Amino acid sequence: MSKKILTTPIKNEDLESLTIGDVVFLNGYLVTSRDDVHHRHITQGKELPVDLAGKAIFHAGPIMQEKKDEPGKYEVISIGPTTSMRMEKLQKEFIEATGLKLVVGKGGMGPKTAEACQANKTVHTVFPGGCAVLAASRVEEVESVEWLDLGMPEAMWVMRVKEFGPLIVSIDTKGNNLFEKNKAMFNEKKETVVAEIIKHVDYLD
Amino acid sequence: MDLNTQREHFIDVMAKFTGYAGKHLPDDVIAKLEELRSQEDTPMAKLVYDAMFDDLKMAHELNRPACQDTGVIQYFVQVGSKFPMIDEIESCLVEAVKKATIESPLRHNCVEIFDEKNTGNNVGTRIPWIDWEVVPHNDEVKIYMYMAGGGCSLPGTAKVLMPLEGYDGAVKFIFDQITSYGINACPPLLVGIGIAGSVEVAAKLSKKALLRPIGTHNSNTRGAELEAMIEKGLNDIEIGPGGLTGKNSVMGVNIEQAGRHPATIAVGLSTGCWAHRRALIKFDSSLEYEIISHKGAVL
């Protein structure tokens, strides 16, 4: 199987053939945007310092280190995804406002995001959680940082990446949602499992 | 050694130890992850385990934190009442965290409540969190370091049930939480459960349960059986690595208990992620140290 690679600026056609469970890699611009960036832009209405149209955002709060010989320039030490569900409240509005094309995070997102992905031809993917040095090794350069006053984890880090992945498609442009599907399966099995266990735990005298 | 030299030594060792534990998982966790990995046969589960082990290898080679979320630093101290540096431990641990933040480095993870400002050095009000147990007639100290990441702290919860809801109620509570919040906490998880009479005791014991090595059992026979039942039950749900389905869901289930009030059963839940950064170090009275959780570790 050949490696499927998406390159920014990502076009709708690049995404339309993708289905949940597919594995892709990313070339180009990946910009960290998490809780505070969503909050500042959508809830507080502040203009974003980075144009995200056609680009990918990363739900991530990295460890960055300022280069000793180049003040203001940073090197990424460790960068893995954070729980995407925290952004569920504002993700739809953020997608609509920016025209971003790819979301990289961890774990699933809800129906509101799935709706926005379908309407705006955007895809949510997950990078294996916790694998932060692996992810850092796919970053070619940290080009700039914006909104650093939010602190290192919450700032917008603008990175150029090469074959960044594996990225597992969790919400596709058809509105399919991998984690919702999995969750339904887990819940079904849970009922049987719990019913069996509680037969054995009547410890009260 | 005079007191200052002793302090410097203690701070230095604890800073290096804290950083080290963010870059290397403890022996029991590695062994369990290898075991779980070998049982997987789907491409998706294998892909995720491959990523984890590649990550651990690179973290070791490049000397970097395996996961970017190096958590809020917590120390669980078991100090002998006769340990000569007992008065110095707290202030030294605070200094050690500041030092590790720069030297390791660690991510800045302490946000002050109300001010909502990141302190930038992982030190803040009551942070690093220090839990104390005093061991009488003893002159050593054992310190557990735990990095409480955001993702793995999020499923944490506790609840007081009425006795007639019984242990069934507790079991349901645990399963509901793991199959919802647990999925996003980077499974396979280590599940810590505390059972007691009030909410804070149950919550605290659930975290202490996470400090117990994987594969050890509850001191009570029924407790050990319940651990095994919950572990098997969660694994049968097949959450898999990263919540992307697979043969297992958890690395283990550890329960700790305290006596309860006749009218209450409190249950607490804490979860550890696959990158379960828990480490144990022991100092004797002359400050010679031994790292118990990571065999052969060199700081």
Ligand code: SF4
């Ligand atoms: S849950 Fe654990 S492995 Fe996952 S991102 Fe958080 S700290 Fe890292």
